[in-house]
Amino acid sequence: MTPRRVVIVGGGFAGLFAARALRHSPVTVTLIDRRAHHLFQPLLYQCAAGILSEGQIAQPLRAILHRHENVRCLLADATDVDVKGRTVHAQRPQGGSIVVPYDDLIIAAGMRQSYFGHDEFVANAPGMKTLDDALEIRRRIYRAFEMAESATDARDRRHWLTFALVGGGPTGVELAGQIREIASHTLDREFRTIDPLEARVLLFEGSDKVLAPFGDRLAGRAADALRDLGVELHLGTRVTGLDEQGLTVEARDGTTTRHPARTVLWTAGVEAPPIAGVLARATGAKQDRAGRIAVQPDLTLPGHPEIRVVGDVMSLNHLPGLAEVAMQSGAYAGRAVRHGVEGRTRKPKPFKYVDLGSAAYISRGRAVVKAGPVHLSGIGGWLAWLFIHIAFLTGFRSRLGAVLSWSVAFACGARRERAFTLPTADTASAEPRGTTAALRGP
Amino acid sequence: MTPRRVVIVGGGFAGLFAARALRHSPVTVTLIDRRAHHLFQPLLYQCAAGILSEGQIAQPLRAILHRHENVRCLLADATDVDVKGRTVHAQRPQGGSIVVPYDDLIIAAGMRQSYFGHDEFVANAPGMKTLDDALEIRRRIYRAFEMAESATDARDRRHWLTFALVGGGPTGVELAGQIREIASHTLDREFRTIDPLEARVLLFEGSDKVLAPFGDRLAGRAADALRDLGVELHLGTRVTGLDEQGLTVEARDGTTTRHPARTVLWTAGVEAPPIAGVLARATGAKQDRAGRIAVQPDLTLPGHPEIRVVGDVMSLNHLPGLAEVAMQSGAYAGRAVRHGVEGRTRKPKPFKYVDLGSAAYISRGRAVVKAGPVHLSGIGGWLAWLFIHIAFLTGFRSRLGAVLSWSVAFACGARRERAFTLPTADTASAEPRGTTAALRGP
Numbered sequence: 001m002t003p004r005r006v007v008i009v010g011g012g013f014a015g016l017f018a019a020r021a022l023r024h025s026p027v028t029v030t031l032i033d034r035r036a037h038h039l040f041q042p043l044l045y046q047c048a049a050g051i052l053s054e055g056q057i058a059q060p061l062r063a064i065l066h067r068h069e070n071v072r073c074l075l076a077d078a079t080d081v082d083v084k085g086r087t088v089h090a091q092r093p094q095g096g097s098i099v100v101p102y103d104d105l106i107i108a109a110g111m112r113q114s115y116f117g118h119d120e121f122v123a124n125a126p127g128m129k130t131l132d133d134a135l136e137i138r139r140r141i142y143r144a145f146e147m148a149e150s151a152t153d154a155r156d157r158r159h160w161l162t163f164a165l166v167g168g169g170p171t172g173v174e175l176a177g178q179i180r181e182i183a184s185h186t187l188d189r190e191f192r193t194i195d196p197l198e199a200r201v202l203l204f205e206g207s208d209k210v211l212a213p214f215g216d217r218l219a220g221r222a223a224d225a226l227r228d229l230g231v232e233l234h235l236g237t238r239v240t241g242l243d244e245q246g247l248t249v250e251a252r253d254g255t256t257t258r259h260p261a262r263t264v265l266w267t268a269g270v271e272a273p274p275i276a277g278v279l280a281r282a283t284g285a286k287q288d289r290a291g292r293i294a295v296q297p298d299l300t301l302p303g304h305p306e307i308r309v310v311g312d313v314m315s316l317n318h319l320p321g322l323a324e325v326a327m328q329s330g331a332y333a334g335r336a337v338r339h340g341v342e343g344r345t346r347k348p349k350p351f352k353y354v355d356l357g358s359a360a361y362i363s364r365g366r367a368v369v370k371a372g373p374v375h376l377s378g379i380g381g382w383l384a385w386l387f388i389h390i391a392f393l394t395g396f397r398s399r400l401g402a403v404l405s406w407s408v409a410f411a412c413g414a415r416r417e418r419a420f421t422l423p424t425a426d427t428a429s430a431e432p433r434g435t436t437a438a439l440r441g442p
Numbered sequence: 443m444t445p446r447r448v449v450i451v452g453g454g455f456a457g458l459f460a461a462r463a464l465r466h467s468p469v470t471v472t473l474i475d476r477r478a479h480h481l482f483q484p485l486l487y488q489c490a491a492g493i494l495s496e497g498q499i500a501q502p503l504r505a506i507l508h509r510h511e512n513v514r515c516l517l518a519d520a521t522d523v524d525v526k527g528r529t530v531h532a533q534r535p536q537g538g539s540i541v542v543p544y545d546d547l548i549i550a551a552g553m554r555q556s557y558f559g560h561d562e563f564v565a566n567a568p569g570m571k572t573l574d575d576a577l578e579i580r581r582r583i584y585r586a587f588e589m590a591e592s593a594t595d596a597r598d599r600r601h602w603l604t605f606a607l608v609g610g611g612p613t614g615v616e617l618a619g620q621i622r623e624i625a626s627h628t629l630d631r632e633f634r635t636i637d638p639l640e641a642r643v644l645l646f647e648g649s650d651k652v653l654a655p656f657g658d659r660l661a662g663r664a665a666d667a668l669r670d671l672g673v674e675l676h677l678g679t680r681v682t683g684l685d686e687q688g689l690t691v692e693a694r695d696g697t698t699t700r701h702p703a704r705t706v707l708w709t710a711g712v713e714a715p716p717i718a719g720v721l722a723r724a725t726g727a728k729q730d731r732a733g734r735i736a737v738q739p740d741l742t743l744p745g746h747p748e749i750r751v752v753g754d755v756m757s758l759n760h761l762p763g764l765a766e767v768a769m770q771s772g773a774y775a776g777r778a779v780r781h782g783v784e785g786r787t788r789k790p791k792p793f794k795y796v797d798l799g800s801a802a803y804i805s806r807g808r809a810v811v812k813a814g815p816v817h818l819s820g821i822g823g824w825l826a827w828l829f830i831h832i833a834f835l836t837g838f839r840s841r842l843g844a845v846l847s848w849s850v851a852f853a854c855g856a857r858r859e860r861a862f863t864l865p866t867a868d869t870a871s872a873e874p875r876g877t878t879a880a881l882r883g884p
Contacts (some may be wrong), residue, residue, distance in 0.1 A: 036588055037861045053495030055859035062632040072634040075588035092592050093864055132863045143535065146478055146517035150534050190504040192514040417497035419479045421574040422535055
């Protein structure tokens with residue numbers, strides 16, 4: 001008898017936990033991801049901010065799973081599902097497509113950044129979902145200070161020292177805090193012309209509070225902490241225009257304001273990747289407004305007990321897009337497949353998310369943590385954050401390195417991973433172009 | 443009295459040591475580099491090979507020099523020198539040019555990869571001079587194994603598992619060793635379809651030995667060590683054609699051979715950057731075949747006692763392009779400027795390079811080291827290499843991290859920095875394109 005073939009699309013928390021749950025099952029697992037690594041998404045902003053390296057937050061999927069001998073990892077972009085023929089079709093990065101047959105399919109494709117129909121914004125406002133995004137943001141943050149230092153007029157300098165963040169969720173708040181910390185603790189003595197502390201950080205959020213899911217009290221504390229740090233909050237605003245010189249926002253009362261800013265970072269929304277639409281059309285499954293696929297209580301699709309959708313791209317009881325939801329739903333789907341293979345006939349209990357709490361880092365010494373009745377902010381929240389994240393990284397070889405990097409960053413403000421590359425177009429050596437303004441003397 | 447203005451072009455070893463030598467001088471120093479970081483070039487191949495992170499080998503210039511209060515760093519590409527008006531013209535990465543006046547000019551612009559007139563090779567054979575190069579090579583090495591794993595026919599798989607290195611200097615030898623080590627120690631248990639050990643590594647070198655500057659005995663030892671590792675040496679060959687499927691080489695007797703290889707890495711030669719030609723034309727200085735600028739024994743240009751050329755781009759007594767030469771010549775130039783400012787009138791002693799030896803890493807437990815009469819290879823060479831590099835990294839915050847990364851890599855073959863990104867074009871999610879071959883089953 002050939003073993004049952006399980007295909008998992010996506011190697012984030014959900015896909016990884018599904019694969020792990022199948023470790024001792026007599027199945028073959030094919031894990032397809034368009035990246036070769038699993039990303040520790042909750043710390044992505046620390047890579048962007050120059051504290052952690054790529055390797056500290058991204059581990060090769062096949063390295064994580066090398067002892068799972070029934071799991072095979074493939075680097076490819078799953079583009080289509082043939083639900084009748086039970087095959088997944090995927091494109092390899094350097095060309096060529098592959099077809100992978102399945103008996104059970106677990107879709108854990110995650111969500112990607114959404115620009116709410118303004119896809120033209122992406123060139124001037126990178127999102128924060130992938131390692132590429134983090135490296136792009138790292139480049140833009142540190143390059144902006146360099147450009148301000150070499151600016152030949154005050155206006156240009158001011159615009160390079162203005163950073164705009166769109167989105168007041170954990171990622172936006174974390175990045176806002178990081179930029180102010182970089183200005184005040186990392187770069188404070190390194191420049192001769194500019195004072196990095198002049199850097200303005202503007203945070204735009206559509207609702208009337210940052211970190212709304214943490215509840216009024218913690219959201220208020222977070223807003224206070226951000227204002228203390230020097231972050232300018234613009235709540236109840238909506239971005240209507242964005243280019244490389246800045247952005248235009250509209251307030252609730254309809255007034256629009258133009259904010260010059262050479263660095264704009266986007267963390268405002270998410271949308272499902274194309275594979276979700278493909279699957280919905282093929283199965284008749286419903287999608288919510290962001291494209292998440294509605295699942296039944298056992299995470300299968302109606303009429304397709306062999307297809308499960310888990311993680312951020314799953315729509316069930318308005319569960320939030322958190323790592324913890326992804327892990328639990330992925331593990332549930334993996335176990336359900338295992339139980340099927342083992343021949344259990346009892347109908348499985350519906351998936352139930354156990355909320356272990358959530359945390360958002362604001363700055364050195366400040367974080368908010370919510371875990372059931374426990375609400376922490378300030379230094380207490382920060383210590384809880386630290387403890388949670390060190391514990392979470394367990395099993396990742398990078399834990400020791402991350403703790404080392406944090407110690408250096410927290411103790412003396414130094415960031416070890418500030419190196420950034422410049423796209424070739426940036427540095428293509430030009431013929432002398434007839435020069436312009438003279439530099440302000442040192 | 444306004445302080446004397448010193449402009450240094452280039453923040454490699456030569457430029458950095460020049461700036462440091464001017465620390466306590468009553469001068470203002472402007473250090474112009476097209477990257478914001480100083481690169482620890484001798485370990486660049488370890489970044490490419492996934493052992494070290496960017497931050498472990500690249501430190502922001504302004505962080506290294508933040509206590510040098512008379513030094514100002516500018517991120518810009520120096521494109522022109524007006525030797526009459528004594529100004530350097532430079533392009534900022536995001537647009538705008540700047541003009542920096544000087545009283546003393548130190549050119550430490552380094553060398554870049556040369557393709558010997560075949561600039562079209564670069565797209566399919568990245569060089570190894572910059573951080574971007576290292577990340578590109580990291581991407582290509584690890585992606586090749588991924589592509590081999592998902593290949594649907596044996597020929598394609600074989601071509602993805604063939605790595606060609608052009609150039610038998612230290613960098614080519616180090617990369618060859620790294621790829622074999624990655625195959626045998628890092629990836630050995632991670633794949634299900636391919637055996638990474640099948641990876642062939644072909645090393646092409648124009649002369650009749652690898653590491654020729656180390657002398658016949660060490661060169662022979664290095665060749666033996668490489669063959670032991672499984673590297674196929676093709677000496678006395680010259681690349682005449684190169685595309686994304688492989689390369690064509692010509693032997694001394696005129697016979698040409700085609701080698702299919704989906705990964706080709708180029709470390710064969712160097713050439714001076716455009717600024718060297720600009721300077722030579724403006725001053726009448728001579729350039730050697732690779733574009734290096736001929737200097738006088740005191741490193742100044744004939745007729746221009748205010749212009750010094752140091753490091754790799756300096757041509758003097760056929761000194762090799764080594765970090766040690768760059769450091770010593772940079773420091774010499776900085777001291778010479780200082781002595782001028784201090785009003786010393788005695789003619790300076792000519793620059794004299796003190797050869798402290800050189801080292802090339804082959805693989806775990808094998809390196810060659812030459813220091814005067816001392817010639818080491820095998821484990822002795824390796825221990826010397828390790829000692830030298832730990833000592834050299836002194837003063838870099840990354841030393842502890844590097845030692846940690848090395849311990850992990852040497853002890854268990856694990857590489858902590860394998861994460862790579864894929865260019866957008868690679869992963870742009872395509873509409874389902876009508877699929878092709880079925881996968882070889884697991």
